Amino acid sequence: MAEEPQLPSLPSITDDWDRKKRFIEKKHSIIKCGECNESVxxxxxxxxxxxxxxxxxxxxKCHRTKSLTIVEIYSxxxxxxxK
Ligand SMILES: [Zn+2]
Structure with a gap:
């Protein structure tokens, strides 16, 4: 029994479309502290x-309030x- 040749999958517009349908968007916010410059x-x-x-x-980090600002949102x- 001969094995099927494994062709490398080439990225295409169709693949990208499938990917977007299957994948779920997960959004994050980056928050920066104005006091200690820590960003989480x-x-x-x-x-x-x-x-x-x-x-x-x-x-x-510094446990201060009123110092946090959202600096970036990415998905x-x-x-x-x-998993
Ligand atoms: Zn801080």
């Missing part, structure tokens, strides 16, 4: 936007089949 990434919350201030949240595509 956490899951995106509804209502988050860049330059939004988070006066009620405490910095993980990644996650394969739901992979």
């Amino acid at each position: 990434s956490r899951l995106f919350n509804l209502g988050d936007f860049v330059f939004k201030k988070l006066p009620d949240e405490e910095c993980e 990644e595509w996650v394969d739901p089949k992979k």
Whole structure:
């Protein structure tokens, strides 16, 4: 029994389309502390936007409030089949 030749899969527009259908978008917000310059990434919350201030949240590093600002929001595509 001869094995099927394994062709390397070439990226194409169709593949990319399939990928977007299968993958789920996971959004993150990067929050920076104005006091200690620590930046942390956490899951995106509804209502988050860049330059939004988070006066009620405490910095993980210096434990100050009123110092956190969202500096970036990014999303990644996650394969739901992979854990
Ligand atoms: Zn801090």
